[in-house]
Amino acid sequence: MEEFIARLLDLQDCDRDIDRLKADLESIPQEIKIHRKDTEGHEARFNLFRDNLDSIRGKQKKLAGDRADNVTRVTDYKSRLISLKSNSEYTAMLKQISHTEKMNDQIDNMIIEAMYEEDEASQVLERALKERDRAVKRSAIREESLREKLKEIESSLAVSQVRRAEIAAKVDQKQLKMYEKSRSAGHREVVTGIKNGSCGGCLTKIPPQSAGEIKGGKTYICPLCGSYVVWTTDSSF
Ligand SMILES: [Zn+2]
Numbered sequence: 556m557e558e559f560i561a562r563l564l565d566l567q568d569c570d571r572d573i574d575r576l577k578a579d580l581e582s583i584p585q586e587i588k589i590h591r592k593d594t595e596g597h598e599a600r601f602n603l604f605r606d607n608l609d610s611i612r613g614k615q616k617k618l619a620g621d622r623a624d625n626v627t628r629v630t631d632y633k634s635r636l637i638s639l640k641s642n643s644e645y646t647a648m649l650k651q652i653s654h655t656e657k658m659n660d661q662i663d664n665m666i667i668e669a670m671y672e673e674d675e676a677s678q679v680l681e682r683a684l685k686e687r688d689r690a691v692k693r694s695a696i697r698e699e700s701l702r703e704k705l706k707e708i709e710s711s712l713a714v715s716q717v718r719r720a721e722i723a724a725k726v727d728q729k730q731l732k733m734y735e736k737s738r739s740a741g742h743r744e745v746v747t748g749i750k751n752g753s754c755g756g757c758l759t760k761i762p763p764q765s766a767g768e769i770k771g772g773k774t775y776i777c778p779l780c781g782s783y784v785v786w787t788t789d790s791s792f
Pocket residue numbers: 754755756757758759777778779780781782
């Protein structure tokens with residue numbers, strides 16, 4: 556392998572590391588966001604179940620109040636019975652009493668039903684609370700480790716960038732410009748290996764004679780993608 560190719564290859568390996576580190580770095584805030592969203596989902600579920608339980612308890616309170624009012628009413632009706640003069644008034648009052656008592660029978664049934672509802676809603680809420688707390692804890696631990704990872708990546712990136720500057724300083728200026736122009740145009744493998752007799756960059760078949768020369772250490776420029784095609788450890792033809 557020619558000297559300038561070896562240097563470009565070094566540079567390319569270093570740039571590949573930097574690209575990977577940058578991609579990792581970018582993925583972390585996204586991951587943190589996902590964890591937070593998960594926690595918010597649990598929070599929302601918990602709030603929903605809590606509101607449901609609150610509304611059941613509100614209903615129970617209302618039923619108990621209605622029931623007490625009716626009891627008071629019946630007591631009042633009964634106390635007025637003796638002072639009633641006519642038969643029709645008396646019968647009407649008895650009817651009123653019976654009606655109010657029936658209403659309270661219905662309310663009693665509703666109170667029992669609401670008790671079951673409250674029981675169930677309490678259990679659901681308790682489960683949601685546990686799930687929420689677990690999610691919050693899990694998310695906090697995960698976020699902490701992601702922040703650690705972020706710091707590690709940042710320091711690796713700084714090291715790689717220093718290393719890159721050192722390598723780049725050794726590359727011929729013209730070659731470096733060509734390499735950087737090619738990379739910024741989206742060409743990630745300025746130096747590539749020959750794979751199965753083809754250019755590793757664009758997969759164009761390389762004539763057998765040229766392939767043989769590549770194996771012998773000669774530099775070949777792919778006519779299609781412009782990559783330097785060299786013999787690497789995983790090369791074959
Ligand atoms: Zn090519």
